[in-house]
Amino acid sequence: MGERQAVKVAILGTGNIGTDLMYKLLRNPGHMELAMFAGIDPQSEGIARAKKLGIPTSYEGIEAILDDPEIRVVFDATSAKAHVRHAKMLREADKIAIDLTPAARGPYVVPPVNLGAHLDKDNVNLITCGGQATIPLVFAVSRVVPVRYAEIVSTVASKSAGPGTRQNIDEFTFTTAHGLEAIGGAEQGKAIIILNPAEPPIIMRNTVYVVPANEEFDQAAIVASVDQMVAEVQQYVPGYRLKDAPVFDRRRTPWGERTIIAMLLEVEGAGDFLPPYSGNLDIMTAAAWRVGELFAQHLLGIRQEVAA
C-alpha cells in the first residue's frame, strides 16, 4: 500500500466501549492512526488486548495522551465526571475531544444530521445510544414536515446495560429527549428506555413515534426521506435497519386524534469486540469512529461531503 495520510488519535478509557472502538480503528483506520490506548486500570482486559496487538498503552490516565503533541483527536470513553476534567485539559493541550460520556461539554452531534456544522469545534458529544439510533429518523421526518412531538422507546438487552447506564437512567431520558428536540427538530421530545433480560439477549430495538405539526403531509415523501437516512446511517452502522416501512396509524393525542408515524428500528452490532446483540454500544463506537474520521479528514484538508 502507498503512503497513507493519517491523524494520530487516542482512546481514553479501556472498558468495553474503549476496547470495541480500538478494534474498529484497527479494522478500518480510515485517516486515523491509533497512537495510544490509555486508562487507569492496569489489570483491564482492554489494556492486555491492546498490548498484544502492539498498541502503545498507558494506565496513568490522560497524562500519556497530553504528553504526545502529535495526538490531535481523543475519544473519551470514561465517565461524565471524568470527562468534565478531561475536557479542560484536552482543550488546553489543543486536542479535539470526541466525548462518548453523557458529560455534554460540547455540542451534540449525530453524524448524518449535523456533524458538518461542528467540525471547527474542539469538543463534541455523542448524546446517548438511543439518541444516536433514533434522532436520524426524527430528523428525516422533520426535514419533510414540521414535527410537533417525537417519542422514542429504546429497548436494550439487560446484559448490554452497564453500571453507568443503570445508575444514571434518568440522564438517559433527559439527554435523549433533549437531543430529539435540539438535533431531531421536534418541538417536544420524550424518551423511554426499557431493559429486557430475555435469553438469548435481544438485539437493540427502538420504536420512534412522530406526530407531525399538521395533517397535510406527503406520506411518500416521508418514507423516501426515512429510507435515504437509513442508508446514510448504514454507511457506518451496517446493522441499522427498519423492520418495516413506516406505519401511519390514527391515535388519540393531546392535539386531537391524529395520524402518527411509527418506525420500528433494529440495531445489530458489528461484533468487533462486543456481542452483536448490543447494538446500543456498537452504534456509539461506530458513530465515534465516523466522527473521528470526519475530523481527521477535516484536519488533513480532505474535501468531504457531509450534512451541514
Next chain:
Amino acid sequence: MKTLTPPRVTDTTLRDGSHAMRHQFTREQVRAIVAALDEAGVPVIEVTHGDGLAGSSIQYGFSTTSELELIEEAAKTAKRAKIAALLLPGIGTRRELSAAIERGIKVVRIATQCTEADISEQHFGMAKEMGLETVGFLMMAHMRPPEFLAEQAALMESYGADCVYIVDSAGAMLPDDVRRRVAALKERLSIQVGFHAHNNLGLAIGNTLAAIEEGADQVDGCLRGLGAGAGNAPTELIAAVLDKLGINPGLDVFKLMDAAEYIVAPIMPYQPIPDRDAITIGYAGVYSTFLLHARHIAAEFGLDPREILVELGRRQAVAGQEDWILDVALDILRRKRAAEGAGDAREPATAERSAD
C-alpha cells in the same frame, strides 16, 4: 394454622384502573373515589397514570387530565389516607417524582422489571431524602424463581425501600408460586413484603390470600377489580375476606361495597373479567396492560389478539413493551402473506435469497 396479622391494604383503582379507563380519569372521579376510600378506612390510595409518573405517551396512551392535577385533587380530598404514586425508572424520572411530592404524595412505589432492581437506586435515594415512604415493585415476578427475586428485593432494601412487593403483573401465578415467592422475601428481608395480584387466571383473591398466609404485610386491591388485564383483586372483596378471617385491618366492608357499586361501576367502560384475551395473558405470561393495545392492533390488521399475545410471551416481552405489539402483528402478517405466496413488497429478495 399460622396466626395471621392484618395486612395493610393499598387501593390502586386510580392507578392500575387507569389502564382500563384508557387514562381518562377526571378530577371529579378522583375526588369521589378518594373520598369514599378514605371514609371506608383505606390507608393508602395510589393515583398516577397506569404506567407510572410520565407514563402519558403514545406508547402507553395519553392522559386526558394530567396526573399531577389528579394527585393534587386526591391529596386535597383525603383526610386520613396517604396518597401514593407509581414510578417506573426508564419512564418517569426524579423530576416527575419531585413534582408529585410537591402535589402531596407521601408514598412512592418504585417499579422495575424483576431482574432490573439496580436501575432504581437514584429514585429510592431521592425519595428517602425527601422523607417519603418507599415501596419497591418487582414486576412480572412469575418470570424468575423465588431465590432470584429475593436477591433483587435485597438490592431495593439496600437502596432504602421500606417494603418490597412481589408483583404478578401478568396474572400468571398459581397460589403455590405466590407462596414460595413471598416466603423467600420474608426470609431474606428485614423490611415488609407485599403482593399485587391480577385476575387473568381467576386467582387474584386466592393468590392474595396465599400471600397473606405467608406473612405478606401489604396487599393491593382495586374497587370492582378495575385494573389492567382481567383486573386486580377487588378491594371490597379483600375487605370482606379479611373480615371473615378475623384480620380486618380497619376497613368498612359495606362502605367499600357501596363505593364499588355506586361510584366505580357506573364509570367503568367495561367490567374486567378473565375473558378469552385476558386468560391468554395469564396463560402466556405477558404484561396485563397489553390487553387493550393488542386488541386495537389486532382489529386494525384483522388478527386474533391471542396470536399476538402468545408470541409476545414467547419473545419474553417485559413490562412496558407495548411497542412490540405492533412489531409482532407486522411479523405475523408478513408470515401469513408469505404463506399465501403473496410475498412481501418490502423484501422482494427474500424468496430468491433462500433459493441460493
